[in-house]
Amino acid sequence: MEPMLDAEFVCRKCGKVVSFEQYALDRFCPDCGTFLRRQLKHWVFQFNPAIYGWFDRIKENRETEQWLTSQYAESIRERDKVAIWASGEKAGVYAIGEVVTNPIKRPLTTEQEKYWTNKEDIFKFREKYSVIIKYLKVIIDRPLLEDKCSKDPILSDMAILKQPQGTNFPLTKKQWNRIIELMNQNTK
Numbered sequence: 001m002e003p004m005l006d007a008e009f010v011c012r013k014c015g016k017v018v019s020f021e022q023y024a025l026d027r028f029c030p031d032c033g034t035f036l037r038r039q040l041k042h043w044v045f046q047f048n049p050a051i052y053g054w055f056d057r058i059k060e061n062r063e064t065e066q067w068l069t070s071q072y073a074e075s076i077r078e079r080d081k082v083a084i085w086a087s088g089e090k091a092g093v094y095a096i097g098e099v100v101t102n103p104i105k106r107p108l109t110t111e112q113e114k115y116w117t118n119k120e121d122i123f124k125f126r127e128k129y130s131v132i133i134k135y136l137k138v139i140i141d142r143p144l145l146e147d148k149c150s151k152d153p154i155l156s157d158m159a160i161l162k163q164p165q166g167t168n169f170p171l172t173k174k175q176w177n178r179i180i181e182l183m184n185q186n187t188k
């Protein structure tokens with residue numbers, strides 16, 4: 001596993017933020033001595049409905065799902081939060097979830113194989129890192145659509161809107177909080 005060079009660590013008692021280099025020297029807060037924890041990161045994971053039957057699967061099964069981490073495998077870690085984004089005509093956020101395993105190379109779980117249109121894509125899981133995602137909220141009936149994100153002063157800067165190629169995209173904490181806020185407004 002690659003080191004978390006861009007990770008920061010935070011003291012849960014006093015809030016001090018410590019770099020990976022400092023953490024490698026001492027795993028305790030330099031100010032108050034509390035054990036440091038890695039700061040959570042936030043991500044967008046994108047699927048293409050023409051290639052992967054995410055919508056079919058989520059209607060049948062809301063259990064954990066295996067996702068490629070073709071990008072940022074060195075940064076994505078257990079407990080990070082993820083917004084699930086569909087590409088295509090009705091692009092947008094359709095669920096949020098949590099990463100429950102660190103990225104490793106493992107074959108695709110057989111349960112998910114049938115949802116891939118192109119069976120060759122299944123073999124990508126043998127070559128690339130992947131994680132398991134647990135869904136926290138699914139909003140397929142009232143998604144947060146791309147159009148709304150593009151017009152939002154905070155979300156218009158999202159990495160996925162600027163360069164939409166790929167599976168995994170970083171999100172700032174501010175963007176994550178805004179997604180949650182808009183999702184909650186949608187449910188009212």
Ligand SMILES: [Zn+2]
Pocket residue numbers: 011012013014015016029030031032033034
């Ligand atoms: Zn501290």
